[in-house]
Amino acid sequence: MKTANFIKRVWRGCLFALLLLAIAAPAGATAWQWRFSLKAPVLKKDAKPMLMPSGLFVDQKRKRYYVADTENNRLLSFNDKGEFLNVFDANKRLNAPYDMIREEDGVLWVVEAGRNSLTRIDLKSRKLISKTLDWKGYSVYPHRLAEYDGRFYILDKKSGAILRYNKKLVADKRFAVDGFKGFSDFKVRKDGIWGLERLSGRVFHLGLKGKLISTIIPAGEMSFPYALEVGPAGLIYIADRHAGTINVFDQSGAFKYRFLGSGQVRGRTYYPEEIMFDPWGRLCVVDSGNGRVEVFSR
Amino acid sequence: MRSSMRIITLLFLGLTMLAGQASAAGTVCYKCHARKNFRGAVVHKPVAEGRCNVCHSPHVAKEKGLLQEKVSKLCLSCHKLDREAKGALVVHKPFRNGNCLACHDPHTSKVKGLVREDRPGQVCFRCHEAELAGKKKFLHAPFKSGNCVACHSPHSSNHFLLLREDIGKLCSKCHTKGQIAASHKGFPRKPENGCLTCHNPHGANRRNLIRDVLHPPYKESCDNCHDGSSPVTTDKCLECHQDDIQKGLFSSHNHLVDPVNACVKCHSPHASDRDDLLLGRQERVCRQCHLDTFTRKEDALHPHPRDKASCKDCHAVHGSNQIAMLKGDGVKVCTRCHETQGKFTHPVGDKVHDPRTGQPLTCVSCHYPHGTNFEFNLKLNGARDLCIQCHRSY
Numbered sequence: 001m002k003t004a005n006f007i008k009r010v011w012r013g014c015l016f017a018l019l020l021l022a023i024a025a026p027a028g029a030t031a032w033q034w035r036f037s038l039k040a041p042v043l044k045k046d047a048k049p050m051l052m053p054s055g056l057f058v059d060q061k062r063k064r065y066y067v068a069d070t071e072n073n074r075l076l077s078f079n080d081k082g083e084f085l086n087v088f089d090a091n092k093r094l095n096a097p098y099d100m101i102r103e104e105d106g107v108l109w110v111v112e113a114g115r116n117s118l119t120r121i122d123l124k125s126r127k128l129i130s131k132t133l134d135w136k137g138y139s140v141y142p143h144r145l146a147e148y149d150g151r152f153y154i155l156d157k158k159s160g161a162i163l164r165y166n167k168k169l170v171a172d173k174r175f176a177v178d179g180f181k182g183f184s185d186f187k188v189r190k191d192g193i194w195g196l197e198r199l200s201g202r203v204f205h206l207g208l209k210g211k212l213i214s215t216i217i218p219a220g221e222m223s224f225p226y227a228l229e230v231g232p233a234g235l236i237y238i239a240d241r242h243a244g245t246i247n248v249f250d251q252s253g254a255f256k257y258r259f260l261g262s263g264q265v266r267g268r269t270y271y272p273e274e275i276m277f278d279p280w281g282r283l284c285v286v287d288s289g290n291g292r293v294e295v296f297s298r
Numbered sequence: 299m300r301s302s303m304r305i306i307t308l309l310f311l312g313l314t315m316l317a318g319q320a321s322a323a324g325t326v327c328y329k330c331h332a333r334k335n336f337r338g339a340v341v342h343k344p345v346a347e348g349r350c351n352v353c354h355s356p357h358v359a360k361e362k363g364l365l366q367e368k369v370s371k372l373c374l375s376c377h378k379l380d381r382e383a384k385g386a387l388v389v390h391k392p393f394r395n396g397n398c399l400a401c402h403d404p405h406t407s408k409v410k411g412l413v414r415e416d417r418p419g420q421v422c423f424r425c426h427e428a429e430l431a432g433k434k435k436f437l438h439a440p441f442k443s444g445n446c447v448a449c450h451s452p453h454s455s456n457h458f459l460l461l462r463e464d465i466g467k468l469c470s471k472c473h474t475k476g477q478i479a480a481s482h483k484g485f486p487r488k489p490e491n492g493c494l495t496c497h498n499p500h501g502a503n504r505r506n507l508i509r510d511v512l513h514p515p516y517k518e519s520c521d522n523c524h525d526g527s528s529p530v531t532t533d534k535c536l537e538c539h540q541d542d543i544q545k546g547l548f549s550s551h552n553h554l555v556d557p558v559n560a561c562v563k564c565h566s567p568h569a570s571d572r573d574d575l576l577l578g579r580q581e582r583v584c585r586q587c588h589l590d591t592f593t594r595k596e597d598a599l600h601p602h603p604r605d606k607a608s609c610k611d612c613h614a615v616h617g618s619n620q621i622a623m624l625k626g627d628g629v630k631v632c633t634r635c636h637e638t639q640g641k642f643t644h645p646v647g648d649k650v651h652d653p654r655t656g657q658p659l660t661c662v663s664c665h666y667p668h669g670t671n672f673e674f675n676l677k678l679n680g681a682r683d684l685c686i687q688c689h690r691s692y
Contacts (some may be wrong), residue, residue: 039656049656052621054550070550071619096550096619113550114619138533141547141554158532158554182557198555199587223590242590263677264654264663265687271621289621290655 031298032259034266035282036082038065038293048072050291053273055099055111055144060279067286067293068097070113075100080280082295090121090128099145099274109152111142118142118154118169135163135171144274148188155186162186162193177204177212185228185274194230196238201225203236220255222247229275229283237275239285244269246285264290326356338406345405353404370396379453386454388589391596393453401452419444422452434501441500449499458586466491481506486524494577495566502571509569516568523567535561546616551623553616555587563587564615580608584615591668598669603635612667621662628660636661653688 040050051071058065063080074089075097095114102108108121116139117130133140135156140163144155152165153175160182164173175193176182183195183204192207203216216236218225226241235256236249244262249255260269270289278284282297327350328336336345344352353372354364365372374380383389392400401421402412415421422444440448449468450460461468470478482489493499497507504510515522515538523530532554536543539561546552554560561567564583565575576583585592595601609615611634614625624631629646633639639661650659657663664684665675678684686692 042651042656049651049658051657052550052619096548098550113552114548116548138531139536141552157552158560160555160557176557180557182555264652266654291657292655 032283032296033298035295035297037266038067038076038078038082038284038295039084039291040069040076040087041084050076052288053286053291053293054288055097056274056276056284056286056293057099057101058276058278058284059102061104064102065278065284065293066100066102068100068110070096070098073097073114075108075110080278093128094119098143101145101147103147109145109147111145111154113143116141118145118152131169133163133165133169133171135159135161135174144185146186146188153186153188153193155183160184160198162195173210175206175210177206177215180204184226187228187230189230194228194236196225196228199225201238203228203238214251216249216251216253218247218249218253218255220247220249220258227272227275227286229277231277232281237283239269239272239275241271241273244272246272246275246283260285266294269294336405338408340407340410340412342403342405342412368396369398373398373402383454387456388458388460389454390452390460394593395597417444419446422446422450434498435503436505436507437501438499438507459582464491465493469493486520487527487529492568495562496568498571509566509571511570511573511575513566513568513570513575529558530562530567531558532556532560535559535567543616546614546618549614549617549623550619551617551621553623580610581606584609595668598675599671600673600675601669602665602667602675627658628662632661632665632667 041047042049050067050069052069053067054070055068056065064085065078065080065082067076067078069076072089073092073094073096074087075094076087077085079085094110095112097110098113099111100108106123108123110119110121111117112119112130115130115132117132119128119130121128133142133154133156139158140154141157142154143157146153150167152167152169154163154165155161156163159176160180161174161176162183163171164175165171175195177195177197180202181198181200184198186193186195188194192205192213195204195206196202197204201218201222203218205213205216207213218236218238222238222240222245223242224240225238225247227239229237231237231248234251236251238247238249239245240247242262244260245258246260247255247258260267260272262268262270264270268290269285269287271287272285273288274286276284276286278295280297282295285294285296287294325348327348344350350356353366355366356364359365361368367375379393383393392398398404401414403414404412407413408416409418413421415424419441440446446452449462451462452460455461457464463471478489489496496509498509499507501507502509523534547554553564556563563586564577566577567575570576571578581592603611612625612631613623614620615623617623618625620627644659644664646659646661646663648658651657652659652663661667664677664680666677667675669675670677672679672684674680676684678687
């Protein structure tokens with residue numbers, strides 16, 4: 001009798017485990033659910049939809065999303081539910097804003113592709129100062145911008161290197177890899193800098209002192225790897241600009257899964273420009289060709 | 299003892315029957331198909347052995363020519379070339395499309411490798427006509443003799459232009475390092491990998507196969523750009539060329555794509571066969587990085603454009619604020635050629651919004667400009683699937 005009961009329990013346990021596995025196994029690939037889109041409202045007569053948005057900044061403290069609406073020369077803000085809040089164009093003085101960050105004291109730093117500058121905008125005093133950057137006498141073409149530990153990390157489109165500047169915009173460090181093709185995107189984390197190499201899709205992990213820690217060669221074909229994110233669990237997310245997909249790899253480069261695809265309807269992207277996890281664990285995809293930012297959560 | 303004798307006898311009988319069958323198959327076929335058509339300097343092994351049925355079914359088949367399988371599948375069942383092509387950077391289009399017969403004769407040929415045509419190289423020139431440097435005064439020896447495969451791999455390669463090696467390594471197979479060093483004395487940098495920035499590997503009107511159009515500073519003196527042996531950077535090029543290309547570079551999407559010098563990714567700093575000093579034909583230059591785009595176009599049932607239009611016709615090659623570095627929005631670029639469609643067709647423009655995205659509706663909302671498998675380069679089937687994405691009530 002005891003043995004029969006034991007077998008029954010084991011059998012039930014196995015069934016329960018199988019059920020759990022069935023739920024958990026495809027979770028990686030299918031659990032991303034569309035939550036909302038960040039879009040400019042077009043209800044008013046003169047309102048314009050976002051055109052070629054390129055950069056996203058998330059302010060955790062203020063619970064705000066900020067989007068660089070590049071072709072419309074303006075910045076848009078949204079609350080953490082995706083509701084449109086405001087539009088800012090610095091009195092029509094912005095020229096192709098590509099990326100931005102907002103500091104706690106209300107100062108905006110904007111990469112202006114049209115001016116090839118990093119522009120400081122003081123919202124309180126309404127002062128705007130554009131500065132062209134250089135590295136040891138060579139011109140710099142700012143592309144992506146990040147702030148970490150009180151310093152700016154700027155991807156120089158020309159050299160493909162990441163340059164570190166203090167708040168007075170004096171450069172003190174260059175992050176690059178010998179013989180590489182240059183980065184197309186990067187992320188700064190506590191454990192260093194993660195950079196995506198142009199075209200090849202290789203991901204380089206550099207220490208904050210510039211030493212190469214590891215190189216990840218993603219297994220799996222991508223057409224045009226362009227944007228990078230490192231997930232909270234250490235997974236590597238790469239946006240394929242031409243295929244419109246997000247490809248996920250572990251840190252050994254093994255392919256885990258991919259989602260989205262090229263197109264216009266929900267769940268599709270057209271020329272994704274940037275991917276980023278917001279502080280609330282949601283994955284944001286700057287869907288440049290479709291003029292929106294798609295926000296997904298598990 | 300008896301049983302082993304039986305096995306040997308059975309084996310012998312079996313083999314004899316098989317051989318008999320094979321040659322019988324060939325003999326039967328030659329009753330109708332003239333034998334002389336299957337004789338030549340080089341004969342495909344199954345043909346030589348009279349085993350026509352290796353490739354052909356004698357009675358019925360789905361495939362044309364009573365083939366047992368599709369051409370590509372059939373060929374690859376013996377010639378395992380697909381293994382080396384898997385993961386290769388460049389795969390020759392006929393091979394990619396399984397069109398083996400574009401270059402090879404499946405029965406006999408005068409040329410090794412069962413290559414069609416009488417002379418080596420002739421088969422290449424049927425498609426690569428533009429490469430014919432017939433009017434050039436000086437021709438490179440392998441090119442002159444039609445020995446294209448000396449430098450190019452005909453099926454797949456991990457090197458640009460289906461080259462067998464990196465250009466420097468490839469050239470140094472015939473032109474020794476000593477010879478190269480001796481003929482480039484006083485050069486600011488070792489001419490290790492940049493042979494093609496001065497020389498045309500097929501033919502030229504100048505001695506030593508130097509290309510026709512010279513970059514003026516190069517013509518004058520190397521010192522105009524080079525400062526010792528340090529690399530010449532993008533900034534150096536921009537000292538002269540800033541005005542004409544700055545607008546493009548000061549854009550959200552530009553072609554600053556090389557850590558040292560982005561200009562020389564596309565242009566030769568020394569000599570070219572073109573006035574714009576490009577490294578080759580426009581599409582060839584673009585293909586270096588945008589291989590996936592070209593492959594998609596070539597594989598599409600309805601490619602666009604069908605003629606040999608230049609990438610530059612639609613794209614601002616130095617940079618633009620438009621998607622895919624287009625010269626204008628998705629209407630302006632298209633209506634330069636498709637004039638009438640811009641005036642009367644499905645409404646497009648700033649005032650018409652795509653319900654899927656809220657974006658202004660343009661030609662590229664429905665069409666994919668490099669081609670698709672749907673008629674009119676539509677992104678989906680125009681009979682239904684595409685339209686109902688917006689017109690849901692239909």
